[in-house]
Amino acid sequence: MPSTAQRRAATAVFDETGCFFERSHELLATATPDGDFRRVNSGWTDQLGYEESELTGHSLVEFVHPGDVERTRGEIAKLAAGAESVGFENHLRARDGTYHWLRWAADIARGVVYVVARDVTTQRVRALSVADEQAYHLGLAEASARGFITLDSELLIRDVNEKMCQMVGRSRAGMVGAHFGELIVERERGLVEMRRAIAEGLVSGCELTFQGPDGRPIPASCNFGVFRDAAGEVAGVLAGIRDTTAQRALQGSLLAAASYTRSLIESSVDPMMTTDADGVITDVNRQMELLTACGREALIGSPFRDHITEPTLADQGIERAFRDGRVTNLELTARALDGGETVVSYNAATFADSAGTVQGVVATARDISDFKRLEHELRDMTLELAERVKELEVSNAELHAFSYSVSHDLRAPLRAIDGFSRIVIEDDGGTLTDSQRRYLDLVRDNTQVMGTLIDELLAFSRLASQPLNRTPVHTAELVAALQSEVEADEPGRIIEFTNGVLPTVQADPGLLRQVFANLLANAVKYSRQRETARITVASETRDGELVFLVGDNGVGFDMRYSDKLFQVFQRLHRAEDYEGTGVGLAIVQRIVARHGGRVWAQGQPDQGATFYFTLEGRAP
Amino acid sequence: VNAPTIEILLVEDNPNDLELTLHAFRTHKLGNGITVARDGQEALDHLLGSDGAAPGARPKLILLDLKLPKVDGLEVLRRLREDPTLGHLPVVILTSSREERDIVESYDLGVNSYIVKPVDFDKFVETVRTLGLYWLLLNEPPIIEAPEAAVQAARP
Numbered sequence: 016m017p018s019t020a021q022r023r024a025a026t027a028v029f030d031e032t033g034c035f036f037e038r039s040h041e042l043l044a045t046a047t048p049d050g051d052f053r054r055v056n057s058g059w060t061d062q063l064g065y066e067e068s069e070l071t072g073h074s075l076v077e078f079v080h081p082g083d084v085e086r087t088r089g090e091i092a093k094l095a096a097g098a099e100s101v102g103f104e105n106h107l108r109a110r111d112g113t114y115h116w117l118r119w120a121a122d123i124a125r126g127v128v129y130v131v132a133r134d135v136t137t138q139r140v141r142a143l144s145v146a147d148e149q150a151y152h153l154g155l156a157e158a159s160a161r162g163f164i165t166l167d168s169e170l171l172i173r174d175v176n177e178k179m180c181q182m183v184g185r186s187r188a189g190m191v192g193a194h195f196g197e198l199i200v201e202r203e204r205g206l207v208e209m210r211r212a213i214a215e216g217l218v219s220g221c222e223l224t225f226q227g228p229d230g231r232p233i234p235a236s237c238n239f240g241v242f243r244d245a246a247g248e249v250a251g252v253l254a255g256i257r258d259t260t261a262q263r264a265l266q267g268s269l270l271a272a273a274s275y276t277r278s279l280i281e282s283s284v285d286p287m288m289t290t291d292a293d294g295v296i297t298d299v300n301r302q303m304e305l306l307t308a309c310g311r312e313a314l315i316g317s318p319f320r321d322h323i324t325e326p327t328l329a330d331q332g333i334e335r336a337f338r339d340g341r342v343t344n345l346e347l348t349a350r351a352l353d354g355g356e357t358v359v360s361y362n363a364a365t366f367a368d369s370a371g372t373v374q375g376v377v378a379t380a381r382d383i384s385d386f387k388r389l390e391h392e393l394r395d396m397t398l399e400l401a402e403r404v405k406e407l408e409v410s411n412a413e414l415h416a417f418s419y420s421v422s423h424d425l426r427a428p429l430r431a432i433d434g435f436s437r438i439v440i441e442d443d444g445g446t447l448t449d450s451q452r453r454y455l456d457l458v459r460d461n462t463q464v465m466g467t468l469i470d471e472l473l474a475f476s477r478l479a480s481q482p483l484n485r486t487p488v489h490t491a492e493l494v495a496a497l498q499s500e501v502e503a504d505e506p507g508r509i510i511e512f513t514n515g516v517l518p519t520v521q522a523d524p525g526l527l528r529q530v531f532a533n534l535l536a537n538a539v540k541y542s543r544q545r546e547t548a549r550i551t552v553a554s555e556t557r558d559g560e561l562v563f564l565v566g567d568n569g570v571g572f573d574m575r576y577s578d579k580l581f582q583v584f585q586r587l588h589r590a591e592d593y594e595g596t597g598v599g600l601a602i603v604q605r606i607v608a609r610h611g612g613r614v615w616a617q618g619q620p621d622q623g624a625t626f627y628f629t630l631e632g633r634a635p
Numbered sequence: 636v637n638a639p640t641i642e643i644l645l646v647e648d649n650p651n652d653l654e655l656t657l658h659a660f661r662t663h664k665l666g667n668g669i670t671v672a673r674d675g676q677e678a679l680d681h682l683l684g685s686d687g688a689a690p691g692a693r694p695k696l697i698l699l700d701l702k703l704p705k706v707d708g709l710e711v712l713r714r715l716r717e718d719p720t721l722g723h724l725p726v727v728i729l730t731s732s733r734e735e736r737d738i739v740e741s742y743d744l745g746v747n748s749y750i751v752k753p754v755d756f757d758k759f760v761e762t763v764r765t766l767g768l769y770w771l772l773l774n775e776p777p778i779i780e781a782p783e784a785a786v787q788a789a790r791p
Binding site for chain 2: 419423424426427428429430431433434435436437438459462463465466470473
């Protein structure tokens with residue numbers, strides 16, 4: 016047991032110690048062997064912000080960073096296990112929640128742990144950053160996608176990173192000590208750039224080609240930076256090298272794609288352009304240059320409206336394209352620099368970047384001036400045609416009036432001539448001589464011929480205006496009926512009819528009857544010198560076309576005159592030999608033509624004649 | 636008989652045709668009782684009366700040319716057919732026109748017969764004879780409630 020004096024002395028000593036305790040800049044504390052604070056000095060309040068009461072009785076561990084708890088417990092346990100002192104560092108939480116690096120020194124004496132701690136946060140951070148920076152830079156260099164090379168002032172390689180090794184396919188050991196020039200293909204240029212770097216301190220974006228694995232050239236973009244020693248002398252060069260093979264390839268394919276797109280645009284027969292939202296032209300193709308007679312440079316940057324005859328319409332078109340996303344078939348007239356105007360039809364649509372933001376309008380023009388011209392021509396032609404039709408109607412009406420007049424008025428004088436001649440002959444009291452009578456008879460005969468002529472001519476002219484009424488016609492029946500009539504009209508003659516295949520055709524029955532009647536009459540008439548007249552009626556198919564034929568064994572004709580056969584009033588025989596007006600075959604020709612067919616004849620003098628006709632144009 | 640007898644009203648403007656027609660009628664002793672009108676208006680005046688003047692004697696037959704001055708034959712025919720007392724009067728068109736249009740229109744208007752004058756005078760004479768015989772002797776006209784008709788009906 017200590018004496019009172021001892022205790023007093025001890026108290027005095029204690030007080031002195033207490034003063035040191037309180038005044039220390041260190042963090043001082045006593046603690047239980049378990050690590051509970053027993054007493055703390057004011058340093059804890061000054062440096063970490065804790066009130067004494069907040070610490071005493073609490074375990075040190077409560078204030079330690081969770082990451083350091085385990086270690087801290089370990090150190091405390093060492094003391095408890097008999098170690099005289101421990102020293103360690105850990106993170107301690109300050110009152111404001113920040114962590115401080117504390118360096119601890121603790122020893123144990125008589126069951127009391129004496130703790131001295133110092134806040135080493137500042138030194139600690141500084142010490143760490145130096146080490147970290149080195150590691151960081153090294154890591155950065157290694158992790159970098161760039162190759163790195165450090166060179167000494169002689170351009171000998173001092174170090175390379177892993178990426179550089181991969182890039183050139185050489186080991187670190189194989190490169191260190193080698194000359195930089197060995198790595199590159201264009202050695203001279205590389206060295207020039209390098210010397211420039213040394214002279215200027217920095218070169219960036221220098222394109223060099225490195226010798227890759229298997230001699231493959233590696234295009235690369237290089238940055239060179241000089242580093243200096245403490246004396247400011249050039250100690251070496253740091254080279255950052257980026258392999259641009261992939262980029263080149265990408266650029267190449269982008270270029271190829273762009274050039275492909277461009278060639279598509281340029282090869283378009285339609286003028287194309289892009290504009291921004293204000294209608295200012297941002298790109299054009301060659302056709303657009305031709306359309307406007309403006310160069311590409313003049314076009315780009317100029318407002319689209321300047322090249323259009325009605326600028327307001329152009330503005331509206333661009334506006335509409337931006338509003339609706341597209342415009343179709345907008346008709347505008349482009350005005351070229353040289354004044355030429357072209358009607359074009361515009362199709363436009365907005366285009367966006369990869370993010371979907373509308374960038375502008377791409378517009379394609381189609382030159383429709385030809386179309387417009389044709390449209391106008393068509394309209395003019397239609398109008399002209401309508402006029403012609405009207406004229407034709409008028410002339411048709413006139414023709415009709417004319418033929419009506421002929422029909423009515425031409426016969427009357429004939430009848431008068433015939434009638435009065437007849438009356439003279441009738442009333443003759445014996446004063447007329449025989450020849451006078453004969454002349455009067457001739458006058459009368461001629462009036463009859465004239466009458467027939469008028470009738471046939473009228474029939475012929477009526478054919479032009481008469482509507483065609485196509486119905487199925489059984490030509491076999493039609494021809495047979497006509498042949499019976501012919502036989503009845505020519506009782507004294509021997510006529511041998513031979514009929515071939517006569518099909519049913521689409522034709523105007525009355526008019527087709529007229530054709531066969533006229534041809535049969537012709538055949539009968541010109542074969543009358545034959546003892547037996549042989550008349551053939553048949554049809555045949557020539558080149559897919561149905562051809563009718565009427566042939567006879569009569570006097571025939573000279574082919575030299577065949578073109579006159581079908582003309583009105585044209586005859587190949589003298590009137591006294593063969594009666595007729597020369598209208599019959601002309602009527603045949605006209606009827607056949609009205610059916611869309613052709614008529615022709617073949618013959619030889621004294622060898623008979625054959626007439627052919629078709630009723631429609633060639634079968635499709 | 637006191638009443639003016641008229642057998643035929645011949646409406647013809649062409650002097651030659653007129654003379655030949657009359658000659659033909661005379662040849663067949665049908666020349667009596669023919670009244671001539673030289674244009675359509677004259678024919679209408681005769682049949683319907685004009686300017687207060689009373690109509691002339693009603694014929695048994697009208698021979699009507701188509702192409703006539705003033706009022707043409709078709710118009711004369713239309714006016715006759717519209718008239719309540721003359722609607723049934725036999726009308727024969729005697730014309731040079733063989734036009735289908737004229738023929739159809741004439742029948743549409745109710746003509747009794749349509750004859751094309753032959754150019755051949757012999758045939759013409761024969762035609763006129765046939766016409767006269769048929770319409771004046773064979774044909775039985777309808778009884779018409781008119782004074783002239785009564786007179787005509789009284790004739791043997």
